[in-house]
Amino acid sequence: HSSTAAGRSGALSPAPPLSGAVQKIDVNPPKGTRDFPPEDMRLRNWLFNNFREVSRLYAFEEVDFPVLENEALFTRKAGEEIKDQLYCFEDQGKRRVALRPELTPSLARLVIQKGKSVSLPLKWFTVGQCWRYERMTRGRRREHYQWNMDIIGVPGVMAEAELIASIVTLFKRIGITESDVGFKVSSRKVLQGVLKCYSIPENLFGKVCVIIDKIEKIPAEEIKKELKVAGVSEEAVHELLEVLSVKSLAELEERVDSCGEAIADLKQLFLLAEKFGYSKWLQFDASIVRGLAYYTGIVFEGFDREGKLRAICGGGRYDHLFSTFGADDIPACGFGFGDAVIVELLKEKGLLPELSLQVHNVVCALDEDLQAAAAMVANLLREKGQSVDLVLESKPLKWVFKRAARTNAERLVIVGSSEWQRGMVGVKILSTGEQYEIKLDDLK
């Protein structure tokens, strides 16, 4: 809304074209993006307030970053979809910039920027909009909001256990139980072990994980071909795919002796899950790798047990992200929790909350020259912390009653001239219909 003098006086506002034929703008938001009209915004605020409350319970500090970042933050060379779909452009200063597709690189950038001025461990959270440029052929969204929680500076799996605990807390708060969702958990150290066994160079690790993450999305032959093109030997490819189909930690222990570290981490995590009281939510699943190149250890994703939806959330350990930005490495882990799949799940489970506009008072003047008096009454109530929907034009009482019903007002405060002369106002309690007069000073 223009608050400049020009806006008020209209001095600079353009004159309507003489022809009167004004081309109607497209009132829809850009392709792949959403508006949040009041009802949708109430649901979003309800969800985000739960994100924030859980973050507070776990003593995480809120941080935020620009949605626009230097493109270099995301130009990893591991063939990730997130890179292929980067929403990037050259700005008017000829800088290569991008709308962030995820939040972790921004977080790492800020941690490096803060350097020695922050003491570890850091526990930071943010809720931010993330973008991708998806060819509209697939008609998917190009933006979503993610809740991110990250623990920076803790090498042990207590950090991952704490992060998963926070997500369990969130699920419980919104009515989701372990019969609705679970977490598939694995460790990328399993793959690292295999690659080492077959002396595949370390620098292929990220790329191999990104390819393997597509295992349920593209045929195995395609996976094998991409791995071979990436430089993985035939026998290593075979062993990789074998390992991914292992069904239990015990079986993994038997099969691959190079997974010692992975198994130790996973055993520790399942033990901690027991202590945290959420072991029923977890299951080992060797095929879980996640599609981000920078994970290096435990990885996990929240899934719906009916198998109808995409992953609800996902995360893991990323101990070398900082060195890819030219800084000293700091052990780190975190997760992202999107705002879309969870709403689909709540719909499926009939758990969407009923959220309506709630107003304490509708205040109206019975005639034009009492508008100022009505404004005084509104001000008095607002100073007492009460919400007031002040009727801003003279309207028939019938209109006011309808308005009060639509805003679920608790009561109607009517300013009429005879009452006002006596320092009184009329009150109608809308739930009971009870009606009475009250001295202005006694209005609370």
Ligand SMILES: Nc1ccc(Br)nc1
């Ligand atoms: N990374 C990303 C960004 C935006 C959407 Br929608 N999905 C994934």
